[in-house]
Amino acid sequence: MRVLLSDGSGLTSRQTARLLARAGHDVGVLASEPLALARMTSAVRRWHRVPVYGDHPRAWAEAAMLVLDDEHYDVLLPTQEQVAILALFAEELAARGVATAVPTFAALRRVQDKLSAEELLVELGLPRPSSFIARTPQELTRAPSLPAYLKAPIGTASSGVQLVRHRAELAAPRTFDARLAFQLGGVLVQQPVPGPLFMVQAIFERGRLLALHANRRDRVGVGGGASHKTSVPTGALRPVVELIGTALSWHGALSLDVIDAPHAPIVIDINPRLVEPGNAAAAGLDLVSVLLEVATGRPHPIRQASRPGVRTHQLLLGLLAAAENRGRSGIIRELHAALTHHGDYNASSEELTPLAGDPTAAAALAATVTALMIVPGLYSRLVGGSVANYALTPAGWRRLLAEAD
Numbered sequence: 001m002r003v004l005l006s007d008g009s010g011l012t013s014r015q016t017a018r019l020l021a022r023a024g025h026d027v028g029v030l031a032s033e034p035l036a037l038a039r040m041t042s043a044v045r046r047w048h049r050v051p052v053y054g055d056h057p058r059a060w061a062e063a064a065m066l067v068l069d070d071e072h073y074d075v076l077l078p079t080q081e082q083v084a085i086l087a088l089f090a091e092e093l094a095a096r097g098v099a100t101a102v103p104t105f106a107a108l109r110r111v112q113d114k115l116s117a118e119e120l121l122v123e124l125g126l127p128r129p130s131s132f133i134a135r136t137p138q139e140l141t142r143a144p145s146l147p148a149y150l151k152a153p154i155g156t157a158s159s160g161v162q163l164v165r166h167r168a169e170l171a172a173p174r175t176f177d178a179r180l181a182f183q184l185g186g187v188l189v190q191q192p193v194p195g196p197l198f199m200v201q202a203i204f205e206r207g208r209l210l211a212l213h214a215n216r217r218d219r220v221g222v223g224g225g226a227s228h229k230t231s232v233p234t235g236a237l238r239p240v241v242e243l244i245g246t247a248l249s250w251h252g253a254l255s256l257d258v259i260d261a262p263h264a265p266i267v268i269d270i271n272p273r274l275v276e277p278g279n280a281a282a283a284g285l286d287l288v289s290v291l292l293e294v295a296t297g298r299p300h301p302i303r304q305a306s307r308p309g310v311r312t313h314q315l316l317l318g319l320l321a322a323a324e325n326r327g328r329s330g331i332i333r334e335l336h337a338a339l340t341h342h343g344d345y346n347a348s349s350e351e352l353t354p355l356a357g358d359p360t361a362a363a364a365l366a367a368t369v370t371a372l373m374i375v376p377g378l379y380s381r382l383v384g385g386s387v388a389n390y391a392l393t394p395a396g397w398r399r400l401l402a403e404a405d
Contacts, residue, residue: 003292004073005029006064007080008036008047009389011225011314014352015278016079017043019288028073030064030082032389040364042357046071054393057085057400065089068098075099075295077288080390081156083252083273084112084400101252101295103272105404110248111270113153113397115185120270124243127264129193135186141170143189151188152179156391163192180394193259193266198232200256201275202241203290207249209242211290211303213280216260219344221317222324222379223387226276228344229351231283231310237265244270253291278351283310311348313338319369323376331372 003020007013008031017027021043028045029038032052039047048071050063060082068076076098078086086093087105102108111117121128134140140150146167152160160179164170181187197217203210214234221227237258245254253274259266277287283306293300315338322330337343355362371378392400 001075001292001296002026002028002071002073003075003077004048004068004071005038006076006078006082006086007031007053007390008038008044009033009387010037010080011317011352012274012276013038013079014041015276015281016077016274016288017041018354019277019281019286020292023286023289025292028071030067036389040361041353042360052389053080053082053085053396054388054391055396055399057082057392057396058403061085061089065092065096068093068096073098075292077291077295078102078252078273080273081392082390084108084392084397088400088404099295099297101291103248103251107248107250108272109401109404111244111254111272112392113184114151114155114188114269115153117270118188120244120247121267124247126240126243127261127266129190129259129266129268131188131190133186134189136182137176140176140187140189141167143167143170145191147192149188149190149192150176151190152176152181152394153184153186153188154179154392154394154397156387159387159391180398184394184398190268193261193268195259195261195266198237198258198260198265199226199229199275199279200234200237200241200258201277201280201287202245202254202256203274203287203294204245204250204252204254205294205300206251207246209238209245209302210294210300211285211287212238212241213277213283213285213287213306214258215279215283215312218311219318220321221314222320223317225317226314227317227321228313228348229279229311231279231306231308232260233308234305240265240267252294253287276351278314279310279312280306282312282349282351283307312351313345313348314352315350316352316365316368318344319372320379323372323379327376328373331369331376335369 008029053060147165215229217226219228255271255275257269285306322334
C-alpha cells in the first residue's frame, strides 16, 4: 500500500515511517524543507515539498491535495498537527479515493486547544490538576498560588507553556500576548502535580477503543521530549481514555499526558494525534497498523494490551540534551553509554534511529554527531526548526476556526 505521511519533520513521523516500511508499505512524506528528520531513513521512498503548515493550514492542504492528485497514494495518515486541517478536508480526501483516519472537526476542537480540553475534562468529571482560566492579563496576575504552569491555548512541544515560580513573573506575560492567548480565550493556570509522567496513546473507531498503550517518561531529552521510556500497565488508564473517546465519538489516534498520582491518574494534556509509537511497537502493539486499518475500513479487532516493562530510547534526543547541558564531553559520555549499553541504555532498544539495515539512518546520525561535536550549540537549531515546520500556530488555528464556522 502507498502511504503518505502528513509530516516529515517530527519524531512521530520518523517512527511511523519505519513501522510502515517494516510492514511492507511504500512510504512518502510531506515536508517543507529537504533535511526533514523522516527523510534521513531508508524507510521513506520519496518526499514532497509543501508550505510550512503553521500559519496557513489551507495553503498546506491545497499543496497536499496536489501531491495526492499527482502521486496516487492510497492513504494519507496524519502524524502531526495537520490532523486539524485534515478533519476539515476529510470529504475532499474521500472524493479523491484517499483513505485517512481523522475525527470530526467538532470533536477535534474540543481537545485541540488547552482551554477546550480543560472544559472537557471538567464536563466529564475526570481527575485533573487544580487550575483556572485567566481570561485577561489582570486575572492572570491574581493566580491564587505558585508555582504554576501557564499554558496558552495553542502550543506544541512545550511552546506556549511557562512554569512560573514568582508572582513578579505574572506581570509580564509576553509569551502569551505573542501567542494570541487572550484573543483565543485566555491562559490556563495549572498547578503542578507530583508523580511520573505517562505518555498514553490510543486508537479509536468512532468511539470504540481498539488499542491502548502507555509508557513512563524515564528521562527528559531536549525540548521536553522523552529520550528514555518504559512501557507500563494500562488498566487504571483505560476508563479515562474510553470515557474521552466515547464522549467525542473519536475516530483515529488520541494521546494523553497523564501524571501517575498516588490516588488516580491525573490528565494534564490531550493531543488529537498519535505520539511516538515506537515504545508501543517494541512492547508488542503496533499502533500504526491499527490506525491504518481504521483509515482503510478493514476489519479491526480490539488489540491485546502491550507488555509492561519494555524499555526504549531515542539516542538522538539524548545526544541533543547532552550537547545542551554538557557540550562535547556530554556528547562523548552519551555515546559511550549507548554503545556499551550502560546506565539508561541498559536493556533498552532504539525506537527512533535503529541502524540495522538502514544505511541512510546511520549516515545521518553520524553526520549529526559530527556536527554537534564541532558546534554543540547546533542542538537548538535542530530542535526549533523541526517543531516550526509542523506546529499549528495561534494564527493558523484562528483561520481554521473561521473556516469551520
